[in-house]
Amino acid sequence: MKRAGFTTRWLPILLLLPQLVIIAVFFYWPAAHAVQSSFYLEDPFGFGSSFVGFDNYTHLAQSSEYARIAKFTLLFTILVTFFSLALALVLAVKADNVIRGAKTYRTLLMWVYAVAPPVAGFIGLLMLNQTWGPLAELAKSVGWDFKLGVNFADTAAAMVLVSVWKQVPVNFIFFLSGLQSIPKSVREAALIDAKSSFRRFWDVTFPLLAPTGFFLLVINITYALFDTFGVVDVLVKGEPGNNPMTLVYKVYVDGFRGNDIGGSSAQSVILMVLVLALTIFQFRLIERRIHYT
Amino acid sequence: MAQVSLNKIRKVYPNGFEAVKPISFDITDGEFVVLVGPSGCGKSTLLRMVAGLEDISEGALSIGDRNVNHVDPADRDIAMVFQNYALYPHMTVRKNIGYGLKNRKIAAHDIEAKVQAAAKMLNLTDYLDRKPSQLSGGQRQRVAMGRAVVRDPALFLFDEPLSNLDAKLRHQMRIEIKALQRRLGVTSIYVTHDQVEAMTMADRIIVLNNGQIEQIGTPAEIYHRPASTFVASFMGAPPMNLIAAQGHDGRIMVGDMALASNNIIGPVTMGIRPEDVEIGPDCEIPFTVDIVEELGAHRLLHGQVDGQDFTIHVAKDVALSAGPIRMTIKPEAMILFDAQTGLAL
Numbered sequence: 135m136k137r138a139g140f141t142t143r144w145l146p147i148l149l150l151l152p153q154l155v156i157i158a159v160f161f162y163w164p165a166a167h168a169v170q171s172s173f174y175l176e177d178p179f180g181f182g183s184s185f186v187g188f189d190n191y192t193h194l195a196q197s198s199e200y201a202r203i204a205k206f207t208l209l210f211t212i213l214v215t216f217f218s219l220a221l222a223l224v225l226a227v228k229a230d231n232v233i234r235g236a237k238t239y240r241t242l243l244m245w246v247y248a249v250a251p252p253v254a255g256f257i258g259l260l261m262l263n264q265t266w267g268p269l270a271e272l273a274k275s276v277g278w279d280f281k282l283g284v285n286f287a288d289t290a291a292a293m294v295l296v297s298v299w300k301q302v303p304v305n306f307i308f309f310l311s312g313l314q315s316i317p318k319s320v321r322e323a324a325l326i327d328a329k330s331s332f333r334r335f336w337d338v339t340f341p342l343l344a345p346t347g348f349f350l351l352v353i354n355i356t357y358a359l360f361d362t363f364g365v366v367d368v369l370v371k372g373e374p375g376n377n378p379m380t381l382v383y384k385v386y387v388d389g390f391r392g393n394d395i396g397g398s399s400a401q402s403v404i405l406m407v408l409v410l411a412l413t414i415f416q417f418r419l420i421e422r423r424i425h426y427t
Numbered sequence: 428m429a430q431v432s433l434n435k436i437r438k439v440y441p442n443g444f445e446a447v448k449p450i451s452f453d454i455t456d457g458e459f460v461v462l463v464g465p466s467g468c469g470k471s472t473l474l475r476m477v478a479g480l481e482d483i484s485e486g487a488l489s490i491g492d493r494n495v496n497h498v499d500p501a502d503r504d505i506a507m508v509f510q511n512y513a514l515y516p517h518m519t520v521r522k523n524i525g526y527g528l529k530n531r532k533i534a535a536h537d538i539e540a541k542v543q544a545a546a547k548m549l550n551l552t553d554y555l556d557r558k559p560s561q562l563s564g565g566q567r568q569r570v571a572m573g574r575a576v577v578r579d580p581a582l583f584l585f586d587e588p589l590s591n592l593d594a595k596l597r598h599q600m601r602i603e604i605k606a607l608q609r610r611l612g613v614t615s616i617y618v619t620h621d622q623v624e625a626m627t628m629a630d631r632i633i634v635l636n637n638g639q640i641e642q643i644g645t646p647a648e649i650y651h652r653p654a655s656t657f658v659a660s661f662m663g664a665p666p667m668n669l670i671a672a673q674g675h676d677g678r679i680m681v682g683d684m685a686l687a688s689n690n691i692i693g694p695v696t697m698g699i700r701p702e703d704v705e706i707g708p709d710c711e712i713p714f715t716v717d718i719v720e721e722l723g724a725h726r727l728l729h730g731q732v733d734g735q736d737f738t739i740h741v742a743k744d745v746a747l748s749a750g751p752i753r754m755t756i757k758p759e760a761m762i763l764f765d766a767q768t769g770l771a772l
């Protein structure tokens with residue numbers, strides 16, 4: 135590849151500067167601040183703070199509530215990731231077989247992507263409203279007394295449902311383009327080699343989609359862990375109480391509601407480490423990403 | 428192994444384009460038929476209909492004694508070799524070759540034995556554990572062949588299997604495929620737009636043009652007795668000379684020269700292969716050489732007869748340069764075509 139060079143040293147730095155400043159101000163500085171705060175105990179009334187070492191972390195490690203939320207977050211992440219990927223894959227395979235009107239379907243499915251998480255949460259709220267939400271009524275008609283915001287399991291189900299609904303379009307688009315990049319002749323060769331469409335899918339299509347699938351797996355885990363904040367926030371209506379919540383939401387609840395800046399910072403640091411690990415994993419994956427041709 | 432019969436097979440694509448006009452022909456058991464024609468004439472479409480990859484709009488197709496119009500590709504007992512090989516990129520050579528057998532419920536040790544035998548036949552034994560991306564173009568081509576051979580099908584279908592190879596490899600594979608087909612005796616349909624491949628490999632050639640059959644015949648028939656000016660100019664390199672002439676008084680006149688004798692009256696197109704022309708000082712027809720094309724084994728003289736382009740094939744020891752010479756044509760080699768329809772008279 136040809137590399138274009140700059141004639142001066144400072145020009146590229148100058149061009150990068152705005153981005154670097156943004157990263158520094160909105161990422162490194164708060165991150166450093168969080169790390170620092172996580173070692174202090176802040177007075178809830180704002181009268182200074184005292185150094186407590188790893189106390190905030192040991193508290194978290196011993197907290198049964200934190201363990202419970204961590205477990206819930208894990209389950210939530212698994213469910214959201216699994217259903218988002220599975221549904222999107224089914225839809226993509228179906229859409230891939232459609233020749234007429236394929237574009238319309240794709241656009242309709244993509245629409246959901248443009249909906250911001252809190253708005254998605256709000257739509258979920260409307261649909262699942264205990265007294266008049268159509269989905270809640272549907273649940274009632276099959277004998278499920280759906281109580282959003284009251285029953286823990288029901289609220290959790292709503293969180294999963296809305297989060298999945300919001301993520302399916304992204305996965306769908308990736309899967310569809312993955313499917314369409316499989317050479318037509320390879321599929322035709324499979325058509326001659328295997329009669330069963332089930333076998334063709336598992337032996338040929340699915341392995342060729344695997345790189346896309348791995349990539350999406352990481353994206354979806356990250357999404358379920360962090361980007362569902364808006365959905366969670368709207369669905370629990372700021373009343374954490376007995377309601378399910380994810381680790382990210384707990385950071386917010388403890389820090390901004392409970393004014394426990396130290397504990398909240400320690401939680402953020404733990405999440406930061408998690409993101410870091412995921413990111414490294416993803417980069418490794420992309421490096422090794424199987425290039426078949 | 429089987430005979431194949433196409434009865435008024437037609438293809439209209441969903442957009443209304445008629446890619447194949449009703450076509451009928453039969454292929455006998457073990458025969459090697461080559462479909463040849465210019466790009467876009469419907470060769471692949473026809474082959475893909477036989478494979479079951481494309482719906483047949485009208486007509487009946489049978490392989491063996493079975494009508495297969497509505498039979499799945501996997502159940503037609505065919506194997507196909509694609510132009511870009513269409514190997515499964517994530518499978519090793521061994522799995523690529525064995526995949527079709529695996530899906531036909533053949534025992535694992537039988538598959539292995541068959542794969543080994545096919546690999547041996549195609550010199551692929553050392554590459555069985557490689558992925559297609561680790562192979563050269565020629566080796567991939569062999570794997571594609573192996574995938575077809577191992578199945579021992581009733582019918583082989585080839586869609587320009589050699590067009591992605593360089594000239595030397597193509598020549599070698601041409602001979603190998605033909606020898607393999609002879610040995611296995613599997614009925615084959617081979618699509619190509621390369622008329623040399625068609626001539627050298629075919630038992631019978633089918634020349635297609637615009638979704639229609641122009642001519643069916645042995646390579647010799649197609650070459651020496653083309654049914655139309657289209658076939659005459661498509662087959663052969665250089666192609667047959669075609670010049671506008673007039674039948675008059677029992678002679679074929681080009682300008683004011685009588686080139687041959689024939690009782691036809693009126694305008695005709697006269698066809699003569701470049702090698703069916705003799706040159707010499709005593710010959711009756713004047714010819715102006717513009718360019719001498721040196722081909723090593725022989726030479727081609729490009730020039731004009733009465734202002735019309737004409738090519739003469741001469742032996743390598745005929746030393747000539749541009750300028751006027753004299754020639755004569757072998758009357759028995761001359762073919763006359765209708766000036767309007769282009770069909771042989």
Ligand SMILES: Nc1ncnc2c1ncn2[C@@H]1O[C@H](COP(=O)(O)OP(=O)(O)OP(=O)(O)O)[C@@H](O)[C@H]1O
Nearest residue numbers: 440442444446465466467468469470471472473620
């Ligand atoms: N899916 C399709 N829909 C409409 N027209 C098509 C379709 N596929 C092919 N055609 C048209 O049908 C004609 C025949 O195509 P085909 O692929 O059979 O040509 P071919 O003889 O194999 O040419 P080539 O030597 O270039 O491979 C072409 O004019 C092509 O444009």
Ligand SMILES: [Mg+2]
Nearest residue numbers: 470471472586
């Ligand atoms: Mg073709």
